[in-house]
Amino acid sequence: MKKRFHTRQLTFRQLETFKEVAERLSVTEAAAALHLAQPTISTQIARITSTVGVPLFEHIGKRLFLTDMGRDLLATSRELFDAIDRLEMRLAQRAGLATGSLRICAVTTAKYLVPAILGPFCKRYPGIEVQFHIGNRAEVVARIEANLDDLYVFSHLPENFDLVALPFADNPLVVVAPYDHPLAGQESIQWEQLREDRMLVREVGSGTRHAIEQHLASKGERLKRTMTIASNEAIKESIAAGLGISILSRHSLRHITSRRLVELDVTGFPIHSKWYLVYLRSRVNSPPVNAFLEHSALLQTKPAL
Ligand code: PGA
Numbered sequence: 534m535k536k537r538f539h540t541r542q543l544t545f546r547q548l549e550t551f552k553e554v555a556e557r558l559s560v561t562e563a564a565a566a567l568h569l570a571q572p573t574i575s576t577q578i579a580r581i582t583s584t585v586g587v588p589l590f591e592h593i594g595k596r597l598f599l600t601d602m603g604r605d606l607l608a609t610s611r612e613l614f615d616a617i618d619r620l621e622m623r624l625a626q627r628a629g630l631a632t633g634s635l636r637i638c639a640v641t642t643a644k645y646l647v648p649a650i651l652g653p654f655c656k657r658y659p660g661i662e663v664q665f666h667i668g669n670r671a672e673v674v675a676r677i678e679a680n681l682d683d684l685y686v687f688s689h690l691p692e693n694f695d696l697v698a699l700p701f702a703d704n705p706l707v708v709v710a711p712y713d714h715p716l717a718g719q720e721s722i723q724w725e726q727l728r729e730d731r732m733l734v735r736e737v738g739s740g741t742r743h744a745i746e747q748h749l750a751s752k753g754e755r756l757k758r759t760m761t762i763a764s765n766e767a768i769k770e771s772i773a774a775g776l777g778i779s780i781l782s783r784h785s786l787r788h789i790t791s792r793r794l795v796e797l798d799v800t801g802f803p804i805h806s807k808w809y810l811v812y813l814r815s816r817v818n819s820p821p822v823n824a825f826l827e828h829s830a831l832l833q834t835k836p837a838l
Contacts, residue, residue, distance in 0.1 A: 551589070638666040639685070640740050645784040696812065704782050704807060708722075733772060734780075735765070736762075752801070760777060769785065780802075
């Protein structure tokens with residue numbers, strides 16, 4: 534099809550010049566902004582005008598004004614440059630994501646969930662080197678204090694830090710017993726009925742332990758007959774071996790292959806908590822960190838709990 538207009542002959546350079554002049558309504562100011570001589574700008578504007586075929590500016594007295602066609606061309610130029618800016622942003626992001634690193638530190642309970650999010654992320658961004666550190670709540674808090682990682686995963690947020698915390702999954706804490714516990718299968722068990730059971734609890738510094746103590750304190754109760762075991766895995770083995778019962782994240786039971794453990798239906802449980810993806814507000818997040826935040830928001834894991 535024969536084109537009546539020659540606008541496609543306009544170059545980006547010319548449009549950039551036109552946009553500068555049109556936005557400032559001053560050739561002098563546009564020349565300064567573009568580091569070009571005034572006559573160069575005037576020549577460019579003359580060429581653009583001749584390509585478009587209608588006047589883009591008009592002089593009234595000493596002042597410069599846009600014509601209707603000039604306003605149209607300004608709007609089109611803005612759209613074009615916005616699109617180019619977006620393209621450049623994506624290119625920069627891609628360049629930043631081809632390599633780079635991501636350091637995540639999670640409380641031990643979250644280790645059952647974070648890998649499910651990291652898996653597809655690492656597949657999508659194979660160039661990003663991921664370091665995944667796990668510790669109990671006290672260890673993770675110490676790492677925040679030393680500013681060692683990009684992101685942290687907690688369910689019981691520490692105070693005293695200016696944090697951005699994005700909730701990303703529920704973390705219900707449930708009562709777990711061996712399958713042959715006398716109350717297994719019963720409904721609405723009262724906490725008092727478990728008085729004789731030894732409670733296997735995580736170490737001091739564990740967020741799970743902290744949450745349980747807080748929950749019981751709010752009901753005027755406290756932990757009695759305890760045995761401290763500093764690992765969720767060891768606690769599960771110990772329950773199965775008949776050492777006692779425990780309160781654990783329901784997520785920690787998800788991959789249990791044996792049927793040696795049961796969740797007891799105790800009134801007032803589960804204790805409701807949530808995991809948060811957390812970072813220090815003062816940090817400037819790198820492209821890999823932003824990509825992970827975006828990725829985990831998309832994947833929002835809400836397992837059927
Ligand atoms: P933790 O987990 O018991 O491994 O410290 C705490 C939490 O879920 O915040």
